[in-house]
Amino acid sequence: MKLVEPEITVIARPSLDLREVAAYLREIGGEQWLARFDRGTLDDPPNDAETLAEIAGRMCYRSWEPGLNPNVTRVRTDQAAYLRNVLSSAHGSVLEHANFTFLLKNVSRVLTHELVRHRAGTAVSQESLRFLRLEELPFWFPDWAKDDPELMERTGKALQDLEELQLWMARHFGLDREDVPFAEKKHRTSFMRRFAPEGVGTSLVWTANVRTLRHVIESRTAPEAEEEIRLVFHRVGELMRAEAPALFGDYEVTDGSWTPAWRKV
Structure with a gap:
């Protein structure tokens, strides 16, 4: 027997091609949105996960700047405020474009049997016994x-x-x-x-989009959740709050339980 501890790391995250975004914006007349990068009003370099969610949201209404859509006369120019509005209005579909990939090491098959229940918005590659x-x-x-x-x-x-x-x-x-x-x-x-016992340690690569991550972090850190999966997803929550604070900063953490300000996004 070898005593182990679960280890969780992020091994892949979104990567934007702003040149292609710029080409689209020039075509529709929305260059001023991209000019925020040059003015330093967005992160430099930008947070690709947060910016991708913003791009997806603005695409829906062509809300890059006032006038591009005659129905839109004013737009939010602060990214954090824009994403807070996305979360508070439960416009969760735009969060599905941003995916993060985790390496979960030394987790049991007790955990993986529960994790595979979260199928929507995920991809799993697990060590094969x-x-x-x-x-x-x-x-x-x-x-x-x-x-x-x-x-x-x-x-x-x-x-x-x-x-x-x-x-x-x-x-x-x-x-x-x-x-x-x-x-x-x-x-x-x-x-x-x-x-081999169900508790034997294993490793897997697990990918999930931001919308799914918000749901899984909340449900799998709840007090009634299984204790190992609570431990793992508390760590996932900490990683995601560091990776994309505008998308995960609304959680209140109490005794390891992550409760979002806006649920069912």
């Missing part, structure tokens, strides 16, 4: 469990027995022999994973 042979069982224990000596002794022994079973089966099936074809190794490894 059909191909990956287990030689040790990485395992996360919450602090309250670590403080229980008898519990740790008994569960540690159970995990050690399961590890030894994995190693025995690999020897029994001769998986390290050079004459064993890969298809046979895959077949046997698939059988062996049936004896």
Whole structure:
């Protein structure tokens, strides 16, 4: 048994091509919106996730500047104020254009089985135990469990027995022999994973758009949520507030629970 802690990092984020945005704005007469970059009234460099959400929103109403749409006589010029209005008016569709990709390491299959329920707006690539042979069982224990000596002794022994079973089966099936074809190794490894506990640590790449992230952070940090997924998505919330504060700065965090000012965006 190897004691592990969940690790979460952002490995990909939106990247804007402002040259293409500028070409579109010149065509429709909205160059003044882009001029804000030159005047320093937007971040330099801009926050691409926040700016992409703003571009998507302004596209809907052609609200780059007054007059482009005769029905729009005034526009918000401050990006943070514009995005607050997007959130407060629940114009959540524009948030779906901004995607972030996370590497979740040392999370259990208890967590991943719950995470796959959030299918809309996500992509998942998870370590495959059909191909990956287990030689040790990485395992996360919450602090309250670590403080229980008898519990740790008994569960540690159970995990050690399961590890030894994995190693025995690999020897029994001769998986390290050079004459064993890969298809046979895959077949046997698939059988062996049936004896790995659901709490075994795994890794996955998880991508979600901002609208989905707002929902998952709220629901999976709620007090009634499973404790490991609460821990992980508290960390995801912290990462996202640093990545895109105008899109995640409305949350109130109390005892690890993230509650947005504007729900169902």
